Amino acid sequence: MAITKKLFLFIFITGFSGIVAQLLFLREMLVIYYGNEFTLGIILANWLISEALGSFYLGRRIKSYNLLIIIFIFSLFFSFIILRNIKNILNLPFGQVIPLHLIFLSSFFILLPISISHGALFTNFASHLSSFLKKGISLTYFYETLGTLFGGLFFTIFLIKYLTPLKIIALIIFLNLLILFLSFKKYWQLFPFLFFYFFFLFNLKKAEVNTIKALWQNRNVIYYHNSIYGNITVLKDEEQYTLFHNGVPIIVSPLPFIQSLQDFIHLPLLLYQKINNKNLKILFISGGIGGNLNELKRYEDLEIDYLEIDPEIFKVLKKLKSPLIEKELNIKKLKIYHLDARYFLRKFNKEYDLIYLGLKEISDLTLARLFTKEFFLLLKRRLKKDGFFIFSLPGSLTYLPQELKLINKTLLNTLKKVFNYVLIIPGDEYNIFISSDNEILNNENLLATIADGLKYLKDKNDLIINENYLRLRLKENYFLFLSQSLANIKGKINTDFSPIALYYFLSYFNSHFSLFLSQFFLSLEKIRFSYLLFFLIVPFVFLLLKRDKKKGLAFLIFTTGFYSLLTSLIISFAFQIAYGYLYYQIGFLTTALMAGFALGSYFGKERKNNYLWLIIFELLLILFSLFLLFQMKIVYHLSPFYFIFFSFLAGFLGGAEFPLASELYEEEDKSKVAGTLYTGDLLGGFLSGILGSSFLIPLLGIQQSLIFLIFLKITSGLILLFSQRA
Numbered sequence: 001m002a003i004t005k006k007l008f009l010f011i012f013i014t015g016f017s018g019i020v021a022q023l024l025f026l027r028e029m030l031v032i033y034y035g036n037e038f039t040l041g042i043i044l045a046n047w048l049i050s051e052a053l054g055s056f057y058l059g060r061r062i063k064s065y066n067l068l069i070i071i072f073i074f075s076l077f078f079s080f081i082i083l084r085n086i087k088n089i090l091n092l093p094f095g096q097v098i099p100l101h102l103i104f105l106s107s108f109f110i111l112l113p114i115s116i117s118h119g120a121l122f123t124n125f126a127s128h129l130s131s132f133l134k135k136g137i138s139l140t141y142f143y144e145t146l147g148t149l150f151g152g153l154f155f156t157i158f159l160i161k162y163l164t165p166l167k168i169i170a171l172i173i174f175l176n177l178l179i180l181f182l183s184f185k186k187y188w189q190l191f192p193f194l195f196f197y198f199f200f201l202f203n204l205k206k207a208e209v210n211t212i213k214a215l216w217q218n219r220n221v222i223y224y225h226n227s228i229y230g231n232i233t234v235l236k237d238e239e240q241y242t243l244f245h246n247g248v249p250i251i252v253s254p255l256p257f258i259q260s261l262q263d264f265i266h267l268p269l270l271l272y273q274k275i276n277n278k279n280l281k282i283l284f285i286s287g288g289i290g291g292n293l294n295e296l297k298r299y300e301d302l303e304i305d306y307l308e309i310d311p312e313i314f315k316v317l318k319k320l321k322s323p324l325i326e327k328e329l330n331i332k333k334l335k336i337y338h339l340d341a342r343y344f345l346r347k348f349n350k351e352y353d354l355i356y357l358g359l360k361e362i363s364d365l366t367l368a369r370l371f372t373k374e375f376f377l378l379l380k381r382r383l384k385k386d387g388f389f390i391f392s393l394p395g396s397l398t399y400l401p402q403e404l405k406l407i408n409k410t411l412l413n414t415l416k417k418v419f420n421y422v423l424i425i426p427g428d429e430y431n432i433f434i435s436s437d438n439e440i441l442n443n444e445n446l447l448a449t450i451a452d453g454l455k456y457l458k459d460k461n462d463l464i465i466n467e468n469y470l471r472l473r474l475k476e477n478y479f480l481f482l483s484q485s486l487a488n489i490k491g492k493i494n495t496d497f498s499p500i501a502l503y504y505f506l507s508y509f510n511s512h513f514s515l516f517l518s519q520f521f522l523s524l525e526k527i528r529f530s531y532l533l534f535f536l537i538v539p540f541v542f543l544l545l546k547r548d549k550k551k552g553l554a555f556l557i558f559t560t561g562f563y564s565l566l567t568s569l570i571i572s573f574a575f576q577i578a579y580g581y582l583y584y585q586i587g588f589l590t591t592a593l594m595a596g597f598a599l600g601s602y603f604g605k606e607r608k609n610n611y612l613w614l615i616i617f618e619l620l621l622i623l624f625s626l627f628l629l630f631q632m633k634i635v636y637h638l639s640p641f642y643f644i645f646f647s648f649l650a651g652f653l654g655g656a657e658f659p660l661a662s663e664l665y666e667e668e669d670k671s672k673v674a675g676t677l678y679t680g681d682l683l684g685g686f687l688s689g690i691l692g693s694s695f696l697i698p699l700l701g702i703q704q705s706l707i708f709l710i711f712l713k714i715t716s717g718l719i720l721l722f723s724q725r726a
Helices: 003-032 037-061 065-084 100-130 136-162 165-183 187-202 204-215 258-271 292-296 311-320 323-329 341-347 365-371 373-380 402-416 446-456 467-473 476-487 500-511 515-524 529-546 549-579 583-605 610-637 640-664 670-700 702-724
Strands: 221-227 230-237 240-245 248-253 281-285 303-307 334-337 352-357 383-394 421-425 430-436
Touching: 003 037, 003 065, 003 100, 003 136, 003 165, 003 230, 037 100, 037 500, 037 670, 065 100, 065 165, 065 187, 065 204, 100 136, 100 670, 136 165, 136 221, 136 583, 136 640, 136 670, 165 187, 165 204, 187 204, 204 221, 221 311, 230 311, 240 311, 248 311, 248 323, 258 292, 258 352, 258 383, 258 430, 258 446, 281 292, 292 303, 292 323, 311 323, 341 365, 341 373, 341 549, 365 373, 365 500, 365 549, 365 670, 373 383, 373 402, 383 402, 402 421, 402 430, 402 476, 402 500, 402 515, 446 467, 500 515, 500 670, 529 702, 549 583, 549 610, 549 640, 549 670, 549 702, 583 640, 610 640, 610 702, 640 670, 670 702
Parallel strands: 281 303, 281 352, 303 334, 352 383
Antiparallel strands: 221 230, 230 240, 240 248, 383 430, 421 430
């Protein structure tokens, strides 16, 4: 095999291995760190910053790619073992959320050896290929992107469904051993690595069991599985089962939290004046199994539609043989749909008396879509004229921190834009929101109305709700406290294109670990959009005065890295707004993005007038953002194919700039060119990963985020224009 063809294969495998390792470790860390958008941003940022360090520093100093591959192989295995033991290493009590500073430090040091060696491989391969071919850097970028495309697609469609994490690691190690096999001149040099690999394979099943046990701190794990939607784990403690989804407990059986369940189900139902109608129709969106559906059984002839997107959860529940769960799954008029809530409400033309939303946290952009004005309007179309919509949010009967005040007031403001009446029943852990156009919610004699509904209950066995309980639970002082707490809070409207409630929830999450971090989050809300534009003036003036061609190109690639990641996030979020969370369709968007990167890099490397084409692509990126800005106004009417096309175009325009810039970067040492530009690309992605989903989209909204990208590319384009004329 010719040396160049070998290098093409090696680079492809490196790209494939990198994306699979990244996705695998991200999923594992989300389970361990109870991930939300902010922790996800920290993990992704640590990966990218380590890749940048490897590309800029290590790749230019270690000349042997075989040595880097050996480091990558061993670090994959040992980092994974350390990751699953991290809670024991940190000596954390079971169930304790890992503080943010430990999330940052532990994820950084766990990912460092993997991503720094992987980043170094890009620079190293680019240097080797450049010694044989003129456009070695561009070709390295193209073949690595191609490997990333196939790796991401293979992981999404096949690996996550059929292989355990350690088997996926075994596959990555095998592919990288293939590189060593093809590059070692003496095959006997491969024997120590083959010995390690076969020893690993022989003990793989045992290692999987032991590391899972370590991950759950020696608890009795009776089920552990990765579905396409997340990790599912079931722990058994004597006769009690707890099902965790991505590390968060969502079902406890047979002894759930009775008081909160009964409050959430019965207080709205008892208030609903048509309770004696035996044909009530109820829609329950997530969180129904594990007690809620069992409480609904107390009423006669209810028709219940239940939405839970992950079908694997039900496969597990059926295996548990829990009496509570079996009773719930055998409810006569229960229909279960494994669909996203937005998708279901758009496609199924049904009307309901009550709609329950069982989610209690707004921890990421996917969940944020279910707490917006547009979602409430969609949901209202499926409610009967006087129907109720019910959900709960964190609350307290004694003290509400500023973050909870903002969350509750923002959702109250949003609901009032859709419904005529909103009642909040204060709780010690959660406030129950009941919204409707039914004026009964404005009834001053709330206690008597709910108490009157008790007579329609057919089953009062183990029911804690009675007239005495209601007198304590519905004290006037509680309502007065909540009203006074929210009185001076302005709040905002939570919308699809500006999900500010997510930002408030992330601030509330951070308040558990650091008062400074919480206050920092709240202070950022005061930053105006014009301030961000002012920050762009600083690099513009600095680089304009320097008139340094190399720095101008590095800055341009940095902004393109930032632009590409944020734009892909916006397109994916917009798709979920329009069509709901559809796993494979989201995978197609990512595939289209990576295919765009690959074809864009191939197109870029074939151009001759690199400077002119770079200016053209800067203009096209600006026009593309303007185009997306107008498309967002009709996002609900766009075909799914448009989103796939948008993703492809974003990748194509971003991918074409790297090879064009590498050819303009005047430097004899090609490893320095590759290291500098690739580092800039990764640093841009790093900053976008930190700021995009946690700050820019929730705080500024989609439209202002796109406007910011327009000004960002105007800045980099002008710097390119002036630096080239220096």
